[in-house]
Amino acid sequence: MKATPLISAQELSNLLKTASNVVVCDCRFELSNPQQGVNLYNAGHIPEARHVDLDQVLSTKGAAGEGRHPLPAREHFAQAMAAIGISDNTRVVCYDANDSMFAARLWWMLRWIGHDNVSVLDGGLLLWEQAGFPVTTEPPEPAREGRLSVRDSLTKTVGFEEVLANIDSAERLVVDARSPDRFRGENETLDPVGGHIPGAANRFFKDNLQPNGAFKDADTLRREISDSMNGQSPDRVISQCGSGVTACHNLLAMEVAGLSGAALYPGSWSQWSNTKDAPVAKG
Known part of the structure; x- marks a missing residue:
């Protein structure tokens, strides 16, 4: 379901x-x-x-x-x-x-x-x-072990070599979920190299949210995310961030907006910046 x-x-x-x-x-x-x-x-x-x-x-x-x-x-x-x-x-x-x-x-x-x-x-x-709903410090009841199958994936991933090859082919658009300053190569405190994957666009994951932390409505997300996709279709988008976490936020926002089909680059910038000779763009 x-x-x-x-x-x-x-x-x-x-x-x-x-x-x-x-x-x-x-x-x-x-x-x-x-x-x-x-x-x-x-x-x-x-x-x-x-x-x-x-x-x-x-x-x-x-x-x-x-x-x-x-x-x-x-x-x-x-x-x-x-x-x-x-x-x-x-x-x-x-x-x-x-x-x-x-x-x-x-x-x-x-x-x-x-x-x-x-x-x-x-x-x-x-x-x-x-909203006035309760929180507790009480631990939950002991869990009864479930039976969870590993089925066909409903998501897509890409690896380093695919992203590297895409720099020349430009068949897909990499969208980086990190903050604009880290995307530009400024204020990098988590990874050894600052900057971004050449050719990537930037869609800061927090831009998916309203000031109260709730997601923007579907129409607003669809308009804003489509603008950041530079005309690319959702199934030709690769979502990336620092380590594959906030990239999922952009994928969730795309799902809310009805823009399904983008892939996750799990290694993201933390893998890219630790790989010898991986090209880096700044600014």
């Missing part, structure tokens, strides 16, 4: 009252302090939500040449999701603090293993609390 890409706080509250097979995933994380996501979860989360960690579940450890957050094996990821109670027929709702960058990564990864019954809580925990 396919779910809508986004779900509002009110819709989630209604769902939790009426449906029995729902798993809510708290994806909060801080890149500068990897333990902080667990700390925030323990300090208060949506009742029965289960913490899903970027470092432990949504990525794996790899060499520098693989990027900061390489994708785990699809089978290993499915096993981790089954361990928190997710099965093939489970409705999954993901959230984080309020900008949905980590929730979007889980949304994309579940679709990557063929599970389309997943939504992101629009506006995250912030709008949930502002």
Whole structure:
């Protein structure tokens, strides 16, 4: 069953009252302090939500040449999701603090293993609390292990060599989700080299959001994202960022806008900038 890409706080509250097979995933994380996501979860989360960690579940450890957050094996990821109670027929709702960058990564990864019954809580925990819905410090009930199959992927990925070859062929458009200053090669604090992949366009993931952290409406997203695509069709777009996380935010926004079909470059700039002789553009 396919779910809508986004779900509002009110819709989630209604769902939790009426449906029995729902798993809510708290994806909060801080890149500068990897333990902080667990700390925030323990300090208060949506009742029965289960913490899903970027470092432990949504990525794996790899060499520098693989990027900061390489994708785990699809089978290993499915096993981790089954361990928190997710099965093939489970409705999954993901959230984080309020900008949905980590929730979007889980949304994309579940679709990557063929599970389309997943939504992101629009506006995250912030709008949930502002709407007056409860949070708790109580841990959830122990999960009954689910049965989650690895099915045909509903998403697409590309690797370093494909992106490199595309610089000359220009058959596809790389869209970089990082902030404009990092795209230009300024204020780079995470990776060894500043700049961007030659020929890439820039669509900062936070431009998908309203000031309160909720996503812009579908028509606005469709207009803005189409402008950043420079006339390219969605299925010829490669979404990229620093390490393959906020790129998923742009892919989620494209799904909301009805612009499906773009691919993720999981290694992103953290792989590119650690690869010898990879070309770099600035400005």
